[in-house]
Each structure stands twice: as C-alpha cells, then as structure tokens.
Amino acid sequence: MATSTRWCTRGTLRCPRRPVGGGTEDSATEGFATALLIQFGTDGRITVLNCGHPAPCAVENGLVRELALPDAELPLGMFHLSSERGRPHTVETTPQVLVCVTGGITETRAPEGTFFDPARHWAPPPQANAAQVVDHLTAAARAWGGRPRNDDVAVVAVEASAAGALT
Template sequence: MLRFKARVPRKVLAFGLPTAWGAMAITYKLTCPLAQQDGLGARIVTSAVFFAVGTGLILHVRRALVRELREMREVAGAAQSVLLRPLPPRIDGLNVAAAQLSADRGARVGGDLYEVIATEHGVRVVMGDVRGHGIAAIGTVAAVLGSFREAVHDEPDLRRVLHRLDRALARHLRERAPDEHPAAEDFVTVLLLEIGRDGEITALNCGHPWPYLLSGAGVEPLARTDPLPPLGLFPLPTELPPVPCGSLLPGDCLVLYTDGVEDARDARGRFFSLQAALADAVRHHLITPHTILRSLFTGVLRHTRGRQADDMALLVLRNDRTRLACNSLGARGTARPATTNTQPSNHL
C-alpha cells in the first residue's frame, strides 16, 4: 500500500511536468508580444524558449527510462535470488560453488538452471539449459526447478524424478500457450546426477553436455554415452536405464556446465576449450571449487572479450568426505585420503 502511494506522485510528475512545459511553450507563443514579431531578435528568443522546453522534455524522458530500467533489474535480481538461490558452500560432505552469467545485458537471470540438494537417497544434482535466455526463460526455469526441488525428496528412483520434470515442463508449455501446440523449439536440456554416500555416481542425461571429472588420472568426461533427447521435444522412452558413472573419490571434482561455455568464441571464431582450461587449472593446483569457478569464468570472458552470445552456468562439486565414508577402495583403484580444504564461496 505504501509503495502504491509512493508511485502516485511519481506518475503525476511523469505526466504533469511535460504537460506544464508544453502549456508554457504554447502560452508564450500565443500571448507573448515578442513571439508575434518577425524580427531576428524575436525569432532567436522564441527558438531559445522552445529549445529549452524540448531539452527539458528529453531529459525528463531519459530520467524516467533509466528509473524503469533500474526497477526492472531489481525485479530480475529478486527473481534470481528465488530461482537460482545461492548454494551452501558444503552439502553432505561435498564442497560446492556455482554461478551463472546471462548473455542478456538487461537481465541478471538467464536460461540456465542448477540445484544441489542432499536427500535420504543421496545428493541429487540438476543442471539444465532452457532454449532462449534472459527474462523470457524465467517461467520455464521456475517450472523445472520447482518440480526438481519437490521430486528429489519424494522419489527414491532417479527415473521418477526425470518423469516429474518432464510432466512439469509439459504443463508449463500448455499453460503458456493453451490454444497452441508447443513449438518444436521449446525444450530444456537436463542432466540429473545422484551421488551416494560411497561416492557412487548415477546419471540421467537428456541432451546436456556430460560434466568433466577432475581426478588423479587427469581431466576426462564423466561418461561418453549418447544422451537422450532434450525434454519437450519427444516423449520420454519407456525404458530409462540410469548410467553408472563410477565414483567420486575424496579429492575428486565434478565440473558441470552449460553449452554456452564451450560454444564461446573469440574474434576469430575459435571455440573456448573447456577441457584444456581445466587441465591448466589442475596443473596450477587450482583444485577448490571456488578457484576453479573463478579461473573458468575469467578464461571465458578473456576469450570472448566479454561479448558472449549465450548464457553460461558452471557448477563445481568436490568430494571432501572422509575415507571411512567412501570405503577404502574406489572404482578406479586405491582411494586417496581426503584433503582438508577451506570452504569456497558461491559468488565470484
């Protein structure tokens, strides 16, 4: 109510000031004797009056547009805090850091989504990419993330979580255009991960890039199987076999990302090499989630000179659990002792 009352005088000023200036200019033209003369001096004075009125109107409109843009950015920031809420720096023994960068300079929210939630079924992770970016993608991001945050606690089977996301997206698309069939371009790529207490990783992938695993063996994709089609393009197949992806041993990192990172190009059209950047970070011992995140974003922005064409999101998970929680052997050989690590921040 107070905000409404505060906006009333603002609207009065927005319409009242231009009206008053215009009335003054017309009154001067009709009633001032000087304005009726044809001499050079009279013309100069009349032109100066109308120039001052026009300049005032332009400045007033510019100030109003800047104020509206500032308010829109504040709304976008509030939406971001609800949709992509800051992740805790530590979730069930995993150190976490995440951030996204919108390609739309007028919005702080892009079409990328991510979430990490500890459940009784394990730590469950989603990384997705909505077609499009900016404020237009907020509704789809909200539908998918809202469904994920409920389903991960309710469904013991990761396949059922994916079905819930698929149904939520279909409902959203129908409600957005109830009299139309969803366009073929309306889709979302989704990667679901489940990390057990022993570090075992299970995945379901619908059209999303596989994350990179940083381990003692180097930098390699978490899996190499072909993903399913993105959600929204085709119905999910009857059989949805989860993909076993080995184990996340103590000290290992997972780097999840959206395709805007690897699709980033420089002035010569060359793509950004994410795997090479990760290998370089490992060589320089940048092995905490926060330092990896900062290093990658710095590298992409330097590569594109700050002119990225698509939204980008990065999510880094590091296993800092104890040896007892991960048994004594991992899927790739002898387990390494967990290292003590400072907790990273989620903000760049």
C-alpha cells in the same frame, strides 16, 4: 580398512541473473531445455542422466577430463522426436571436483570461431576447490571468447570429501 567418500551437500554455483528469452527470434521458438540429473552415491560412484546437456567434467590434481556418458537422452521437450530413451549411466569415479556447465561456456567461441572445450582448453591449479575451479573456468572461457557472451552462463562445481566430513 574400507574407505568411503561422501559428497558435500554444498557446491558452488555462478549464474548471472537476466530475463529469460531476451527478445531474440530464437527465444520464441526454443521449446526445449537441456538437463543433467546427477545422483551422488555413498560409495563414491555417481549416476548421471544426461538430457542433451554438456557432459560434466572431473577435475583431479589440475587435470580435467570429460565424463564419457553413452546413451544421452534428448533435451526436455523433444521426447516426441524419438521413441528411444537414454538410460542413467554409473561412473566409477571420485573426482576431486565435479564441474557442470551450460552451453554458455561450451558455445563460447574464440575470434577465429573455435568453440571452448572445458576438457581441453583450461587447467585449474592442482589443489583447487570447487569455488576456485568455477573462478578459473569462467575466466578461461571469458579469455577464450574475447568478447561478451550472448548465452546464459552457469557453472556448478561440487567437491568430494574423502574424510567423510561435509565441506
């Protein structure tokens, strides 16, 4: 009997509201943005085009692994720096939860200066749903940094439904 996986149309997003360009010197000179385009196939595969963004992570039974994505594209607004173009990459995976973060998570530093790595420095409960993954990840990053962050923080988690129902 063939099985199929459908991805839910709802995910969990946590992103605090704050004005863009908080008046720092960097905000006036940053003319680029990172982006992550993800297409969820009906066959359980995902296709990803990464434009300078932290790679998404697959979460399965409490284990976290970063998706290996070759051919990363330059961030939006920087294409003029190279004629090389990245290509979408299809990943043969159906993780329990797919989680995407902004640099506000990956650039969180411990007091001694070590960056937070979502694929190495946290582990959600084995059967965590998308909302629980977001809660555990943001709590782990907060604990890692030990101080307020100066960067934007957004976490998107999407869960698959093996039964084909949208959850």
